[in-house]
Amino acid sequence: MPYLKKCTPENEPVDCRILTAALELFVERGYHNVSVHDVQKRANVSIGSIYNHFGGKEGIAKALYHHLINEFDELVQDVLAEASGARARCNLIIQRLFEYTETRRHIIAYMLHAKHREFMPEEPPLCSSSPFVALRDIVRQGMEDGEIRQGDPWVITSVLFGGAIRLVQLRLDGVIDAPLMTHYEELVEATWQGLGSA
Template sequence: MPYLKRQVPDPEPIDCKILTSALELFIKNGFHSVSIHQIQKHADVSIGSIYNHFGGKEGIAKQLYMHISREFEELVDDGISAGNTATEQCTEIIRLMFGYTETHSDIMAYIFNIRHAEFLSDQPLLCESAGFEKIRGVVQQGIEQGEFVAMEPVVAASCIFGGPIRLMQLRLDGMVATPLDERLFQQVTASAFCGITLPMNQSTSESQVVPISSVAV
């Protein structure tokens, strides 16, 4: 089973072996290019085991999506618990995402590089999952408490996390050869909060929210 923090049981249960193999193959070859027989061979299980546990390839993809969504939510929870302010919490979430990109690239690639809607049309977009909702909640709290500039939370969250996530995607795609180390972390977080964090002597009443629906695109 692909976990971010927990150890994989030894011996690994059959359903866990199937999900682990499917994750590796989906990341490497894409969902549509992977057959149920390839998963079966890679996991070293019977075809019957796959159908008994998941009902087919789509069932595997759905369970993998739900499992990794929970793993990401735990990552966000860890980041939130590690900080006292919204800035600290967002910073710690980014730190964790960078770290896991280096140590658990398959899971992070499944979160940020896979187009889930192409094969899981009955599931919510990953950006609508609990982990991302909690991130927007942290940003909302930062705005309400005067820590961030007053703006639509989705805009503020995009400003804070958009750059770091894009850098992670480039790293996962092999376009960034340098590991996402402390130096890059410091650079990207400094840029992420530029224009978002209010000066200490400025109150939220001095900053006005522009409704997102009225912004010309």
């Protein structure tokens, strides 16, 4: 559930205000350029509250991290329910990713930009989390069913989503001006049909 989305106003629960403020700041300036005091100010909370709720800066980062994984997990599960067939499912995931990038850019930016291992060394890497495992399962199934070209799962998955991920990064970096969905059709076709002149 878009928990963080609802907590922007000031009269929301404390822990929620802290998370939204921290997420914004982390994305704007980068984790290391944000102090607990910064978060405290933007969230209109005292430092004590932050340590009470999350035990410190890294605690906030971890909470955001798990939150993020949950959100992406829901996205994948929704797609599994709504579409069938590997190709349709992968395309729908890309579409949702593009939509999220426009409507909830902070979460996506935190997912893609943050080098989580750098400040949460003990957390398992993103690509071993459940939504990413589910995603690779979709690809594997698609290969079995003959919907997707045979090959090493990592390679195929990289080609499948590599283009979309790059576009999201370029969009987040302000290099691409148009909303990502503008390029959806073209991306999907180029990925499935190949880059050879049509």
